[in-house]
Amino acid sequence: MSLVSTKYLIELAEKKEFALPAFNSPHLEFMTWILEEAEELRSPVMIQFAPVEHYFLDIAALSEALHALSRKFSVPFSLHLDHSHEIKEVMDAILNRFSSVMIDGSRHPIEKNIEITKKVVEISHLADVMVEGEIGRVGGLEGDEQWEVNPESDDFFTLPEEAAFFANKTGVDMLAVAVGTRHGLYNGMVPRLQFDRIREIKKQAHIPLVIHGGSGTPVNQLQQAVHAGVRKINFSTTLRVAFLKSIREYTDLHPDELFLPKIFRDISPSLKAAARECMESSLSIGKA
Numbered sequence: 001m002s003l004v005s006t007k008y009l010i011e012l013a014e015k016k017e018f019a020l021p022a023f024n025s026p027h028l029e030f031m032t033w034i035l036e037e038a039e040e041l042r043s044p045v046m047i048q049f050a051p052v053e054h055y056f057l058d059i060a061a062l063s064e065a066l067h068a069l070s071r072k073f074s075v076p077f078s079l080h081l082d083h084s085h086e087i088k089e090v091m092d093a094i095l096n097r098f099s100s101v102m103i104d105g106s107r108h109p110i111e112k113n114i115e116i117t118k119k120v121v122e123i124s125h126l127a128d129v130m131v132e133g134e135i136g137r138v139g140g141l142e143g144d145e146q147w148e149v150n151p152e153s154d155d156f157f158t159l160p161e162e163a164a165f166f167a168n169k170t171g172v173d174m175l176a177v178a179v180g181t182r183h184g185l186y187n188g189m190v191p192r193l194q195f196d197r198i199r200e201i202k203k204q205a206h207i208p209l210v211i212h213g214g215s216g217t218p219v220n221q222l223q224q225a226v227h228a229g230v231r232k233i234n235f236s237t238t239l240r241v242a243f244l245k246s247i248r249e250y251t252d253l254h255p256d257e258l259f260l261p262k263i264f265r266d267i268s269p270s271l272k273a274a275a276r277e278c279m280e281s282s283l284s285i286g287k288a
Helices: 006-016 028-041 059-072 087-095 110-126 160-170 195-205 219-228 237-253 260-282
Strands: 020-024 045-049 077-084 100-103 130-135 139-142 145-147 174-177 209-211 230-235
Touching: 006 020, 006 077, 006 130, 006 230, 020 077, 020 260, 028 045, 028 059, 028 237, 028 260, 045 059, 059 077, 077 087, 087 100, 087 110, 100 110, 110 130, 110 160, 130 160, 160 174, 160 195, 174 195, 195 209, 195 219, 219 230, 219 260, 230 237, 230 260, 237 260
Parallel strands: 020 045, 020 230, 045 077, 077 100, 100 130, 130 174, 174 209, 209 230
Antiparallel strands: 139 145
């Protein structure tokens, strides 16, 4: 089965009540390690790229590499565009065989967010591509931008009635919501997800929900979020931290080792362990 549509995986997640672990994977090694772990654990996964990563990478080359890599695996996974802000970014993803895209208009007032998102939905659905929108504001470090939010203020969290209105007006297929997570590192803070808010959004919006900032959120909280209606969870920082920590430890122990394939092979268990925890958090293991 291997590379499939996001639509298929989200429908599977709804049917089997798990969340699709979505990994930001801007390097071939990351993709390979994630898919190897997913294959072993029989966990559906999503591989995604954000435009901020595209400035350093060739999206067409990465897509071709991933399609070629897919022939090695039987576990189902899909290809997704994360956090786009412009129509051109969406079009590039569609032309390069992504089966879902995210348009993030959450920094705009809701009327402008609806206008932008609706246009992307109209374009994407012509190509049978799913669209993820966002309502509310997830704080933290997003690419090279820092967004701070007040955890006590409803102004930053997703309001159930606004989520329902947004979903109805735009026709999005998935909705990213602000319910207590943040992008990047928590730096000693412990997130407290708002499960009642998740359940109420799901009840009113009738749409698969997405959590951004899954890295660093306790496993039991993410699993409760899945039970409340979340069907996709984004992970990025977890993998990057594991990668950099492993590289530092390896080079301290083997300062004269210069053969990169051997280094990557030797540190891969740490990355796979990080990916495994994300899959456990998403309740996706054994659901392929």
